[in-house]
Amino acid sequence: METIAHVKIEKLIFPQEDKPALKNIEFEINQGDFIVITGGVASGKSTLLHTLTGAIPHYHPAELTGKITLLGQDIKDIPLNRMSDYVGYMMQEPQNQLISLNVYEDVAFGLGNLEIPLEQIAQTVKKTLELVGLTDYENRQTASLSGGEAQRVVLAGVLALNAPILILDQPTAELDPQGRFELYQRLGLLNKTQRLTIILVMDRIEEVLNYANRVLYLKDGEIVKQYSPEEYYQDQIGYRPERLKSNNDKPQEIIAEMTQVSYQYKNNLLGCEDLHLKIYQGDFISVIGLNGSGKSTLAKLLIGLLKPSMGEVKMFNQPLNKKNLTKIRTQVGFLFQNPDYQIFASTLEEEVGFSLKLRGEQNEVIDQKIEESLKFVGLLDYKKLHPQRLSRGQRQLLALASILVSDPEFIIADEPTSGLDENQGYMIMDKLFDLSQKGKTILVITHDLAMAKTYSNRLVALHNHRIQLDISTKDLEKHLAALQDFGLNFK
Template sequence: MITFEQVSVRYADSAEPVLRNVDLTVPEGELCLLVGPSGSGKSTLLGTVSGLVPHFTGGVLHGRVTVGGRDTREHRPRELADLVGTVGQDPLAQFVTDTVEDELAYGMESLGLPGDVMRRRVEETLDLLGLADLRDRALGALSGGQQQRVAIGSVLTVHPRVLVLDEPTSALDPGAAEEVLAVLQRLVHDLGTTVLMAEHRLERVVQYADRVLLLNPGAEPVLGEPAEVMAHSPVHPPVVALGRLAGWRPLPLSVRDARRKAAPLRAELDGRAPAAAGTPDGAPIAATDRLAVRRGPVQALRGVDLALRPGEITALMGRNGAGKSTLLGSLVGLHAPTSGSVTVGGRTPHRTRPAELIRHVGLVPQDPRDLLYGETVAAECAAADTDAGAAPGSCRALVERLLPGVADATHPRDLSEGQRLTLALAVVLTARPPLLLLDEPTRGLDYAAKARLVQILRSLAAEGHAVLLATHDVELAAELAHRTLILAEGEIVADGPTAEVVVSSPAFAPQVAKVLAPGPWLTVQQVAKALGA
């Protein structure tokens, strides 16, 4: 269905090709998963299939990419729209109408399909994706999982034979991610759709892949069976890391397969326990008291009581729409309480001047680009120094500490996701706020970038900062957080040490906890330390 013949792509400002000598075929009716470190060319490869590369994103394409017999060099994206459907990371950025039904029909209208055909396909797609009850709903009022299903549906009504997805579950809670992956399974198994998907959260998707394509900078692309590729891939989920540690062959790709092999390992670990994490104490840096916030017609928070202490890393979890971002926004003064109170450093955030508030609390938003508006890294750093009243060069010194080697003249949009996040973190930290808030900090990060973020946040906590991070990444919470809160319908329904909270919740438990239950283990690092590996 998709054929790459000696494909290379080089951008004008790049010394080396982003892709080099890709020569492979993806058969019809398979789910092919793209894996590899950030910067390995996954998004570029997806773009060559949809025709976005080189027609819209630039670069020089060498070799030949054919999809269903059409050469993407000779067919622009609009000429491939009936064959290839593309879904990006952010569904809202893809929508062009206001309601679910209108969005499903838009692509067919653009192709000039007859009205009776459009009506039939909309109904079929509503049933296929479980969206019939939402047909009249406003797109902005849907949950993240519902929006992602609508985004997939909007390209499915055109009946593409190939579906290209870039990080489809990165912004979704575990339940919503399962919804989307179930839809993809139905498309592959029941309709014979070919799915090409790039995803960093391999713990969610690798067990569903028919084949895996590994892109690694400086190495030839590798296409093979998932277990074979994962055996030597530099990026892999915790269940694969646990299998490598234990020497299991073949490597398990799912929790179920790992549990079947894990009895000897559970017996070896019996009677042992990971070292207990210290519990930070001290007077709270920030607190809420029966905090309630209404946003339009939605009661976003209901009676939230929370205290954040120096040196403590707290994970805030819950399904999409539970109120996590609203709680973070309330702590930085973006939302005034409907009732109750919120204090940060003895101040009421929404009544405090921003120039003063940034010295007490800083927020790194879901998309770091919302915080970055300069033309260069040097300009961002200079603006951060001015805003924080810090000595010139303070922000640049932080960037060099957190992200060494980035040139002053680099434009923030030319940085990778992990680099942009780190730059935004340095901008916020320039004012040295005792409280640091992060909203979905691992969205778009590979495992190596996530490991660097873990080290940065641990060092900040050791220096006395309180850290609150809203995340759907259960593996990050298990590895990093002293304490975990679970928010549902604007209320805190669980609050306690991470090991207790996540293990008791099947939806938020990490892979290692599920494999080694009922043991107290959360991460591969804990198991390796206990075994002396």
């Protein structure tokens, strides 16, 4: 195979940091490689990608000792505005890469900068949208897209530029199982038929192993091992424990209820339709479904971020309206799909303690609760750090800590394990499960069907904006065929 890139990083240090973010890294990239880079939270995965895209050192200030070459060119000599000739790059958060009001304009933006004829642009946009599973999405408003749809639009814009190396940071973090399968399948096809070189960072890589030829495992900024896919599977992918879920059939208090609820967005896009749902104290409910099926809309209706176009939402036996919304929200914690939507403070301890200060808690109590919450999520050592210095996974943990510190009765989590490695994901779910066993009520929106099965006592499946199934997890086997018809394969 022809070597098209060489990476040698003796050390990489950011300003005001003593510890290298990367060190002792050396590997080659061959044309047609499909390399998966994985490792724990804050292991240096995204930072390594930044060195391959030229963002380091051209944009992010850092002292890089070593040399990186792409197609024979030293990356230090390639202007940042010419990097698209060498690599296509997709960031972790798709919202940071969406720049236009509608899908067509967003995918066409890079092509327009290259002064490609309009007719050719139209053909390329159509082709790449079909490739990522968004046929006929050209006129959709980007603001109306679900997280998974936004991720695919960004990917289409990157693929449209036809760079020889494709670099992807967590490309399926917000996709449903069917979306992940289809995307990996398409990437695998491009890799095999067009010899497109792919470098992909993922925390959980079991599903992509069939398409990869190499796996690089990072720990503390260093590649500690290089695997073949077969070696990685044998060494790293362990067994997923079952949790003993309560079989208590006694009547429980209803803490949330949706009756004939529908919601339509301003652009006439249907969010959900005729939802009927009762949530009982102590439930651990997983809401599952394909991207765009209405899962996030359902969650936002429950917390009052959206007002139903029709029907009624009750929380704690009270209608959810402006009069009692503030009081109800003191009993409910909401974790957004993107942690940056709810992080705003200058330090971690300030972020976690913000809600407690608003409630007038004493400083000694606040300090104790901040310490307990940050210790639980493994971020206590970073309490004086600015949140934006954290990785995406760490920011997700911080957002969870800022919710749990207030001890809410009902926790709604929209993709709480997004951006986390498997161990961190299980840690979060273990904590939520423990809370449910103590009488707290948990509703999780998730694309991780294995975790849904492991932790939940109920599964609520949405399809075509409606609740199609609301079943006990212990009855899952009876409904596998129906779930598969909705694109949800538990096997």
